[in-house]
Amino acid sequence: MAIVTGAEYVDRINKLQTEVWIEGDTVKEKISDHPVFKGVIKSQAELYDMQHQDHLKEIMYYQSKGKGEKFGTSYLIPKSRSDLEKRRKMSQVWARHTAGLMGRSPDYMNTALAAFASSVHLLKNQPNCFPEHLTAFYEYAASNDLSFTHTFINPQNNRSSLSCFEDDTTNARVIKRTEKGIVVRGAKLLATQGGITDEIIVFSAPGIQDESHAFAFSIPSNTKGLRFVCRKPLIGDGTNFNSPLSSRFEEMDSLVLFDEVLVPWERVFFYNNIRMANEFYKSGNFVPFALHQIVSRQVVKTEFILGIAQLVIDTINIGNYPHVQNKVTEIIKGLESSKALLLASEVQSLKDKNGVMLPDRTPLYVAVNQFQGNYPRFTEILQLLGASGMINLPQEKQFDSAIGEKLDYYMQGFEVNGKERVQLFSLAFDLCMSSFGSRQTLYERFFFGDPVRLSQTIYQTYEMECAKDFVKNIMNKK
Numbered sequence: 001m002a003i004v005t006g007a008e009y010v011d012r013i014n015k016l017q018t019e020v021w022i023e024g025d026t027v028k029e030k031i032s033d034h035p036v037f038k039g040v041i042k043s044q045a046e047l048y049d050m051q052h053q054d055h056l057k058e059i060m061y062y063q064s065k066g067k068g069e070k071f072g073t074s075y076l077i078p079k080s081r082s083d084l085e086k087r088r089k090m091s092q093v094w095a096r097h098t099a100g101l102m103g104r105s106p107d108y109m110n111t112a113l114a115a116f117a118s119s120v121h122l123l124k125n126q127p128n129c130f131p132e133h134l135t136a137f138y139e140y141a142a143s144n145d146l147s148f149t150h151t152f153i154n155p156q157n158n159r160s161s162l163s164c165f166e167d168d169t170t171n172a173r174v175i176k177r178t179e180k181g182i183v184v185r186g187a188k189l190l191a192t193q194g195g196i197t198d199e200i201i202v203f204s205a206p207g208i209q210d211e212s213h214a215f216a217f218s219i220p221s222n223t224k225g226l227r228f229v230c231r232k233p234l235i236g237d238g239t240n241f242n243s244p245l246s247s248r249f250e251e252m253d254s255l256v257l258f259d260e261v262l263v264p265w266e267r268v269f270f271y272n273n274i275r276m277a278n279e280f281y282k283s284g285n286f287v288p289f290a291l292h293q294i295v296s297r298q299v300v301k302t303e304f305i306l307g308i309a310q311l312v313i314d315t316i317n318i319g320n321y322p323h324v325q326n327k328v329t330e331i332i333k334g335l336e337s338s339k340a341l342l343l344a345s346e347v348q349s350l351k352d353k354n355g356v357m358l359p360d361r362t363p364l365y366v367a368v369n370q371f372q373g374n375y376p377r378f379t380e381i382l383q384l385l386g387a388s389g390m391i392n393l394p395q396e397k398q399f400d401s402a403i404g405e406k407l408d409y410y411m412q413g414f415e416v417n418g419k420e421r422v423q424l425f426s427l428a429f430d431l432c433m434s435s436f437g438s439r440q441t442l443y444e445r446f447f448f449g450d451p452v453r454l455s456q457t458i459y460q461t462y463e464m465e466c467a468k469d470f471v472k473n474i475m476n477k478k
């Protein structure tokens, strides 16, 4: 089967009838018709359709030897630098379609699964580990172009230690094993796109200290006992003029409840193995591959912000002021740094012992950690440039009413009429001031982990010996 169309994706998601709780009730209709989900599902379907566009065929898929089956490039396990380049281009084609605002477009988790599959050797001959299940599942997922949500972390009930607190019964854990599989009860978070994907990958983030909490598996989103509990929706008023981004790219985040969920053995990758929960994340290929996908998307998102900033400047004609130019230069510096770090990760890529081409994780870590601070600053810059224009935003129907002509005149910008000016500023508002926009900021700060601990990881893993030797050589020169 391999690469699906948008219609096939939508049909599959609707047929699942996943248990999704939203605004005090479950979704009863087709989820693609639900007012909160229809925008994002349509956007996601458009991504799948792009896999079939002739002019993108060199980028969006690769073909199997023999049958010539077409697999989405996000499933590609890279074996060369040109494979990495192809992966970058694919992610950026998709990111360009969503302005980088869908952090969990399908390439994110497809990349994660490909990374897991390429790290399968770590599971071999280890207790309660099933490398063959992971390999078979990766092949099945790629052949069916499955979409995924995921949940890695435990609810935020007590962060005084990395582990769960004593006698914890809130965090998802294995409560028994049966002939058919493991049974899981408890909660995990925070599944972005929960309810609009074929499957959910569940993985214990490093730091687990109780073995019942240490596992990795994937199950269909409609598995019995599995519930997605959505947060407050952030779709704005759902129209393109007033809420151009939130109406299309609101991915939704959900708490995941496991009510005695049976995970069949063939879907269990490992369980009750604390060492593996730590090692598979740290020593496997997830980090470099996920970071490579992330920075590819963030480059596109930064370009989008740069474009908005310059259009705002042109629209109110403030480009001559030095501080305005300095502010835009901050965005340019962020953009060019991310681009350079992304390319550096490819230039410095190395093959592992299995022939998998790994992008250099250090420049990628640096890019993501910088972006966690840059992104809030970029949105601040848009507010500083736009000032009152960011909030003086009559809705589209005001422009279409009897007062519209006067609004067009009195709200005009530099060489644009009032409606054109408000349309641009509504987009800027949606990006950095709406509830959707605030969630975007929180997302970029945290989705790959706490920025504080990420920067510690960079410090702790950075190769310091060369720098120290350099100083010693200068110091001791005779």
Ligand SMILES: Cc1cc2nc3c(=O)[nH]c(=O)nc-3n(C[C@H](O)[C@H](O)[C@H](O)COP(=O)(O)OP(=O)(O)OC[C@H]3O[C@@H](n4cnc5c(N)ncnc54)[C@H](O)[C@@H]3O)c2cc1C
Residues within 6 Å of the ligand: 104, 150, 151, 152, 153, 156, 159, 161, 162, 189, 190, 191, 192, 193, 253, 439, 442, 443, 446, 447, 448, 449, 450, 452, 453
């Ligand atoms: C919009 C959004 C979408 C997300 N989507 C997903 C998803 O799809 N799947 C998924 O699995 N996860 C997702 N996440 C979760 C994300 O991985 C976490 O937010 C991130 O790992 C931080 O964990 P936390 O939110 O529990 O924060 P916490 O770890 O609770 O941190 C809260 C505060 O306490 C401090 N703190 C806590 N513990 C320590 C410590 N040990 N040392 C120092 N400081 C500490 C932190 O610095 C921070 O200031 C998403 C998050 C957001 C915001």
